[in-house]
Amino acid sequence: MKILVAMSGGVDSSAAALILREQGHEVVGVTMRLWGGESDTGCCSVSDVDDARRVAQQVGVDHLVFNFSDDFNEHVVEPYVASHVNGTTPNPCIECNRHLKFDRLIERGRTLGFDAVATGHHARIEMFNGQPRLARGEDAQKDQSYVVHMLAGADLNYVLFPVGNMEKSQVREEATRAGLRTASKPDSQDVCFIGSTIGRAGFLEPRLTFNSADVVDASGTKVGEVPAVELVTLGQRRGLGLGGGDKRYVVAVDVPLRRVTVGDEAQLFVNETPVGKLVWPHEGDEEFVLSQDVLVQGSAHGERSSARLTKTADGYSLVWARPTRRIAPGQTVVFYDSTDMFVLGGGIVTA
Amino acid sequence: MEPFGDVMYANPSGSHKFAREARRAIDEARDVVAAAIGCRPGEVVFTSGGTEGANSAVLGAVRRSGGRAVCTATEHHAVLHCVEHVDGVVVPVTAEGPVNPDVLREQLANTSNVSVVSVMAVNNETGAINNLELVSHAVRGRAEGAILHTDAVQAACWIDLRTVWPHVDVLTLSAHKFGGPKGMGVMVVREGVHLEPLILGGGQERDRRSGTHNVAGIVGTATALRITDETREHEVARVRSLRNRLLSELTHNIDCAVATLPDGEGSAGTAHVCLEGLESESLLYLLDSAGVCVSAASACASGAMEPSHVLAAMGVPKARINGSLRFSFGHTTTDDDISSAIDATVAAAQRLTAVKS
Numbered sequence: 001m002k003i004l005v006a007m008s009g010g011v012d013s014s015a016a017a018l019i020l021r022e023q024g025h026e027v028v029g030v031t032m033r034l035w036g037g038e039s040d041t042g043c044c045s046v047s048d049v050d051d052a053r054r055v056a057q058q059v060g061v062d063h064l065v066f067n068f069s070d071d072f073n074e075h076v077v078e079p080y081v082a083s084h085v086n087g088t089t090p091n092p093c094i095e096c097n098r099h100l101k102f103d104r105l106i107e108r109g110r111t112l113g114f115d116a117v118a119t120g121h122h123a124r125i126e127m128f129n130g131q132p133r134l135a136r137g138e139d140a141q142k143d144q145s146y147v148v149h150m151l152a153g154a155d156l157n158y159v160l161f162p163v164g165n166m167e168k169s170q171v172r173e174e175a176t177r178a179g180l181r182t183a184s185k186p187d188s189q190d191v192c193f194i195g196s197t198i199g200r201a202g203f204l205e206p207r208l209t210f211n212s213a214d215v216v217d218a219s220g221t222k223v224g225e226v227p228a229v230e231l232v233t234l235g236q237r238r239g240l241g242l243g244g245g246d247k248r249y250v251v252a253v254d255v256p257l258r259r260v261t262v263g264d265e266a267q268l269f270v271n272e273t274p275v276g277k278l279v280w281p282h283e284g285d286e287e288f289v290l291s292q293d294v295l296v297q298g299s300a301h302g303e304r305s306s307a308r309l310t311k312t313a314d315g316y317s318l319v320w321a322r323p324t325r326r327i328a329p330g331q332t333v334v335f336y337d338s339t340d341m342f343v344l345g346g347g348i349v350t351a
Numbered sequence: 352m353e354p355f356g357d358v359m360y361a362n363p364s365g366s367h368k369f370a371r372e373a374r375r376a377i378d379e380a381r382d383v384v385a386a387a388i389g390c391r392p393g394e395v396v397f398t399s400g401g402t403e404g405a406n407s408a409v410l411g412a413v414r415r416s417g418g419r420a421v422c423t424a425t426e427h428h429a430v431l432h433c434v435e436h437v438d439g440v441v442v443p444v445t446a447e448g449p450v451n452p453d454v455l456r457e458q459l460a461n462t463s464n465v466s467v468v469s470v471m472a473v474n475n476e477t478g479a480i481n482n483l484e485l486v487s488h489a490v491r492g493r494a495e496g497a498i499l500h501t502d503a504v505q506a507a508c509w510i511d512l513r514t515v516w517p518h519v520d521v522l523t524l525s526a527h528k529f530g531g532p533k534g535m536g537v538m539v540v541r542e543g544v545h546l547e548p549l550i551l552g553g554g555q556e557r558d559r560r561s562g563t564h565n566v567a568g569i570v571g572t573a574t575a576l577r578i579t580d581e582t583r584e585h586e587v588a589r590v591r592s593l594r595n596r597l598l599s600e601l602t603h604n605i606d607c608a609v610a611t612l613p614d615g616e617g618s619a620g621t622a623h624v625c626l627e628g629l630e631s632e633s634l635l636y637l638l639d640s641a642g643v644c645v646s647a648a649s650a651c652a653s654g655a656m657e658p659s660h661v662l663a664a665m666g667v668p669k670a671r672i673n674g675s676l677r678f679s680f681g682h683t684t685t686d687d688d689i690s691s692a693i694d695a696t697v698a699a700a701q702r703l704t705a706v707k708s
Contacts, residue, residue: 033655049653066632067655111706112636 001115002026003160006105007056007063009048012120014055014182015171016162020118021059028114029056029063032100034072035193055180066108068100075099077193081207084230087255088330091147092191093300098150106155118160121148122168125156126342131282132156134343136336139167146297149334149346152281201231213258215240217248223262229253232260234328235268251326269323275309275316275333278347285345294335294344298327304340315350355567363564364555373566380573387580388522389513390539396556397569400536401504403549404523405429407538407560408500409467411546413437416496418466421459423450424664425479430469430502431660440465446666447613448479452489459493467498472506472515476648476661476677477611478621480510487518498544504528508579508681509587509618520544524576526568530682531575535568582682590680591619593689597678598622600693605700609671611662622678625671629703631656634676637699643692646677 005017007029021027031052049065056063076095083090101119109117122137123145134151137143151159163171175183190196194203204210213229214222224241226232232240236250240262249268252261280286290311295304296318306321318333327333327349334346355376361369363377377397385392398404409420410433420439422430425448434441442458444450450470459465470486473479483501490499500521503512507529516522521544526535540546540559552561601608601624611623626634631647635656638645648659662672678692 031653033653046653049655053654064632064636065654065656067657069655108633111633111703 002113003028003116003118004105004109004112004114005029005061005118006101006120007031007052008120008188009051009055009182009185010120010188011175011180011182011185012122012163012168012171013052014059014120014180015166015174016118016120016160017056017061018059018174018178018180019162020160021061027059027061029053029059029061030105031063031065032105033065033067033069034096034100035077036069036073051182051185055182058178058180066105068104071104072096072100072193080191081204083330084204085208085255086330087230087253089233089328090330091300091332092193094147094150094332096192097148102148102151102155102159106158110158116158116160118162119148120163121161122164123148123161124164125151125159125161128342133281135341137161137164141301142168143301145343146300146332146334149332149343150279152279156281201228204230211255211258213260215242215260215262218261218263218267223248226260229255229258229260234326268326270326271320271323273307273318273320273324273327273333273349274312274351275318275347276350278316278345280345281343289335289344293321293338295338295340297334297336298331298349304336309335316347355570363566364553373564376566376570377564380569383573383577384537387512387576388537388539389516390522391542393557394539394542396538396540396559397564397572398523398536398538398560399534399565401427401502401523401525401528402429402536404525404536404538405469405500405502406433407546407549408498408521408523409433409439409469410437411549412467412498412500413439414547415545416466418464418497419462420467420469421455421462421465421494421497422469423455423471423481425450425474425477425661426469426471427475427502427504428660430471430500434469444479444664447616448474448477448611448665449481450486452482452485455486456489456493459490459497462494465494465497467500468494469500469502471502471504472510473503473618473621474661475505476621476659476675477623477665478505478617478619479612480616480618483515483518498546505618505620507576508583509590509620511583512580521546526572526575529575529579531572532568535565535572537572537576586682587619590684593684593686594619594622594678594680597689597693598624601696604693604697607674607700607704611665611667611675620680622680624676624678625662625667626674626676626700626703627668627671628707629674629700631673631675633703634674634696634699637702638676638692638695641691641695641698643695645692646679647675648672648677 003020003025007013017029031049053063076092080090080092106117121144122139122142124135125132126135134145136145210228212227215224217223232253248262251263251267289309293306293308296307297304305324307318310317310319329349329351331349335344361373363373381392381395384395413420420434420437422434423444424441425444440462442455468490470481498520501519503522504525507524520541522539524537527533548559550561555561598610602610607627608624647656658672
């Protein structure tokens, strides 16, 4: 097959290119240039492109760079900034996968005559009831099915995850065996367009206006103050100017009213979570999920909780089997089958 | 250049027999270069390339005498970034590519204490040609003390440099653009014009550019420029007809193809078209797969194609800029190459148009 491999300059996508090449495929590596601004970490820096190019040379495949920075800014960075103004908690990595790694790169791959697009994600695509279906990666610690959950329909036949059935340690061993310079490179952790030296606040500061806010308790009494309500997240405990005393958590953030409400941990637990922007891998999945309890994951490496998706007057809601810690609006929920293996769909928390 | 890269490794600044032989090779090369440009041998400075030349001219002038740097909006980044670095003035260009000398004149009249004006001879992306005679009138009339520099990197193959040099004070070249080695360049500095040197050290090149001479590079540069100069007239005629055929067939056979420069304008060595609505990156990949090596705009440090600042300055709409293609011609380009390029480009455009619809 003729395969386009997205190479970020990390060890996983390096190994993906290596494995496909050793399997005898015709491989072309591509690094997506996503972020034009300054960042010293993550998948956007020139040193990572250098690493990807050198690995491609070592593996013996051509290497291209595609400039998708306009789409990245429109679909990832701008919404990321806007969500802080709206008081929601975004997941830029998921939006990047949705709009760049899959939408744009798959389109490019098809246009240029590639038979498949591969990435270094730890996830698998397995046949299940006659359909390709996304499944958790072999390495439970590194599983990334949550962040690629939006893959659907024909794309599931087009995308390959060559390291999805490997443990991370095996991935590093393969890269070491081939002498790839990325073999011992640390995993990327943070939002790639935010440099570790400036941090989230430093990144947002020139892009929006921070507003200070009162921190109040359930009765409305002011108990503290924060310099930037835009940076406060549901469930947060520190940095609220509360001093000592009982553990108190942010239970509500109202950006327009500039008010942060704190309460005890019990107030963070809910019976129901409204969701929207649902995505379904295959036709019929919505009906299937509506018909029975599913396991719901609400963060990249979070716990799974059992819930039933139900239709409401104005959308959908997850009704939890038992009270569950609130997931911040803007965060993604992914639905897994009862064996906690296959992705059945996903959506975004709306309130 | 071969013996100087291998056997003759003496430092030309030494005082022994082998040093003298290396020195002689440089002196001869300087004569050859001067003859091809129509300048004095003493005005020729060997550099590491076009970028060093541009930096030396712009930064060297400002560091020497202060004042403002001025350039056109379509300059190569080697000039543009220097001018921006010293908070200089960037003059707009016309939709056809060249700067309007009257606009330049007006800008200079409104800018005090201009120390250097940089206007390229031939644009590296579009092939648009600036009339340096008219440009020099504008500069002499409005900014008397200013040094006029021209980046002639893209001109060497296609324009007799003897017709350019009389109008400017500093002219810079890059050797690999005329068949010489990469990492070599020439900066011609008119007698009496003073630039602060960028590189200090042993005082080579009459204190204008220190560092041990790259003897092999210098000899190769001179030889390549001599051959370029001797064959230019014939080559320009030959290549111009190839270029015109390419442009005419591309614009006739591809609905969305638009020539960037007006018919008949521009250097013989460059054909620039925009395939409106298509993506350069995809076109480049398909052409590369078909064995046709072309480019779009310029690449950034990551290797990604950047949207062209040249086309933006000319006011070309974004949907065209994104589909830009630059075909470069040289002495090895044949009629068959042009046929292959036409076929491959038409096929690539058809494929991408079909996918879109």
